[in-house]
Amino acid sequence: MYNPKSLKAEEFISHQEILDSLDYADKHKNNAELIDEVLKKARECKGLSHREALLLLDCDIPEKNEEIFALAEQIKKDFYGNRIVMFAPLYLSNYCVNGCVYCPYHAKNKHIARKKLTQEEIAKEVIALQDMGHKRLALEAGEDPVNNPIEYILESIKTIYGIKHKNGAIRRVNVNIAATTVENYRKLKEAGIGTYILFQETYHKESYEKLHPKGPKHNYAYHTEAMDRAMEGGIDDVGLGVLFGLERYRYEFAGLLMHAEHLEAVHGVGPHTISVPRIRRADDIDPSVFDNGIDDDIFAKLVACIRIAVPYTGMIMSTRESKACREKVIHYGISQISGGSKTSVGGYVKPEEEDDKSEQFEVSDTRTLDEVVKWLMELGYIPSFCTACYREGRTGDRFMALCKTKQIHNCCLPNALMTLKEYLEDYASPETKKVGEALIKAELNNIPKEKVRNIVCENLEEIEGGKRDFRF
Numbered sequence: 001m002y003n004p005k006s007l008k009a010e011e012f013i014s015h016q017e018i019l020d021s022l023d024y025a026d027k028h029k030n031n032a033e034l035i036d037e038v039l040k041k042a043r044e045c046k047g048l049s050h051r052e053a054l055l056l057l058d059c060d061i062p063e064k065n066e067e068i069f070a071l072a073e074q075i076k077k078d079f080y081g082n083r084i085v086m087f088a089p090l091y092l093s094n095y096c097v098n099g100c101v102y103c104p105y106h107a108k109n110k111h112i113a114r115k116k117l118t119q120e121e122i123a124k125e126v127i128a129l130q131d132m133g134h135k136r137l138a139l140e141a142g143e144d145p146v147n148n149p150i151e152y153i154l155e156s157i158k159t160i161y162g163i164k165h166k167n168g169a170i171r172r173v174n175v176n177i178a179a180t181t182v183e184n185y186r187k188l189k190e191a192g193i194g195t196y197i198l199f200q201e202t203y204h205k206e207s208y209e210k211l212h213p214k215g216p217k218h219n220y221a222y223h224t225e226a227m228d229r230a231m232e233g234g235i236d237d238v239g240l241g242v243l244f245g246l247e248r249y250r251y252e253f254a255g256l257l258m259h260a261e262h263l264e265a266v267h268g269v270g271p272h273t274i275s276v277p278r279i280r281r282a283d284d285i286d287p288s289v290f291d292n293g294i295d296d297d298i299f300a301k302l303v304a305c306i307r308i309a310v311p312y313t314g315m316i317m318s319t320r321e322s323k324a325c326r327e328k329v330i331h332y333g334i335s336q337i338s339g340g341s342k343t344s345v346g347g348y349v350k351p352e353e354e355d356d357k358s359e360q361f362e363v364s365d366t367r368t369l370d371e372v373v374k375w376l377m378e379l380g381y382i383p384s385f386c387t388a389c390y391r392e393g394r395t396g397d398r399f400m401a402l403c404k405t406k407q408i409h410n411c412c413l414p415n416a417l418m419t420l421k422e423y424l425e426d427y428a429s430p431e432t433k434k435v436g437e438a439l440i441k442a443e444l445n446n447i448p449k450e451k452v453r454n455i456v457c458e459n460l461e462e463i464e465g466g467k468r469d470f471r472f
């Protein structure tokens with residue numbers, strides 16, 4: 001039954017194949033020889049199968065686990081250097097017809113404030129986000145064909161791209177909306193979206209159906225096959241994710257990697273990103289009622305093993321995670337984080353005391369973007385506001401080809417330094433600016449090609465003089 005090339009959800013995410021893989025990993029988790037073989041293959045940085053990766057996830061030998069974490073760190077350095085791309089979510093509407101039992105926007109929640117932003121309100125939110133320094137957004141909206149039809153999403157994207165406030169601009173809009181039709185994906189593509197993100201929540205079909213008791217999202221196959229429709233509609237870059245805590249993490253890990261293998265087998269390009277959210281407290285949601293919660297150590301191992309299994313797929317961690325957890329995990333493979341996030345509808349404009357409690361989940365990391373940027377730099381990372389690739393047509397297989405050969409490095413570091421410089425000029429506090437200027441000066445030496453370094457130096461001067469939006 002298991003067939004990564006099939007377009008049927010139950011065949012490319014075969015329950016039996018997952019069970020067999022879990023069994024295999026459990027039997028061999030103390031087999032040092034086999035683990036060494038998998039680690040040897042992993043060092044070639046071409047990725048691992050779900051079964052091989054599961055063996056590393058389950059590995060019970062302390063010295064081998066040290067090797068696994070060290071390899072994940074190395075791969076992170078090789079593919080992403082010390083750069084971390086910044087983004088923020090923007091909640092458009094929390095009207096939703098679905099019944100997801102882990103989300104306070106579920107249709108039966110009658111006491112949460114329901115809100116849908118008007119285009120004027122979206123403009124205000126975007127100006128607030130631009131004034132923080134953000135250039136890359138992830139749009140979020142509940143599923144509601146009456147309140148949030150595709151036309152509303154498309155109009156909102158147009159509004160967002162159209163706002164030029166002071167030196168601000170949103171240059172990449174990623175979209176996280178419900179599974180939809182090929183035709184609607186085509187419209188999103190035409191609207192100029194970056195990545196289409198859709199979390200699977202859980203790959204376990206039986207649990208999925210229980211956790212989604214009503215609404216269109218109840219249909220496991222329609223949801224799981226959404227990325228194939230998105231790609232058929234011309235969207236090159238798709239982002240996967242599960243909500244860790246709903247099901248057993250080993251099952252989800254295998255499902256996630258099988259989904260990535262399926263996309264590669266059918267479309268010739270794996271997922272652009274993988275997100276690793278963990279369930280959080282929210283309005284009428286108590287995370288303790290879900291008994292599959294994972295602690296920070298398992299979370300770190302999951303991140304490390306995903307990094308090793310799909311080296312060329314970006315990994316996203318949100319403000320669901322605390323500063324301490326982000327610090328613990330980031331170096332094992334995270335390439336994108338959010339900062340200064342609000343998870344309520346209209347949350348960037350509204351002062352906290354007026355908050356109408358429409359948030360989707362409680363944020364753990366409540367620091368401002370400036371604080372997050374400074375913290376990253378003090379840890380030795382370069383916060384990047386780069387959005388260059390899709391604007392230069394480097395998407396899908398073209399992007400992956402550059403990424404797999406590590407040539408993308410030649411763009412990422414210069415772009416990170418130039419976009420950080422823009423941030424420092426326009427939005428940073430004096431202390432952050434001081435740390436950032438020193439970091440840029442030091443990192444210029446790490447641009448290998450002299451010609452590129454010289455262009456970057458010229459552009460940095462131009463940025464000081466007021467010009468914006470240089471990119472490779």
Ligand code: SF4
Nearest residue numbers: 096100103105106142
């Ligand atoms: S997770 Fe999404 S689809 Fe489910 S209730 Fe929340 S907003 Fe609606």
Ligand code: SF4
Nearest residue numbers: 386387388389411412
């Ligand atoms: S150059 Fe491309 S891959 Fe590198 S940070 Fe920018 S958008 Fe991402």
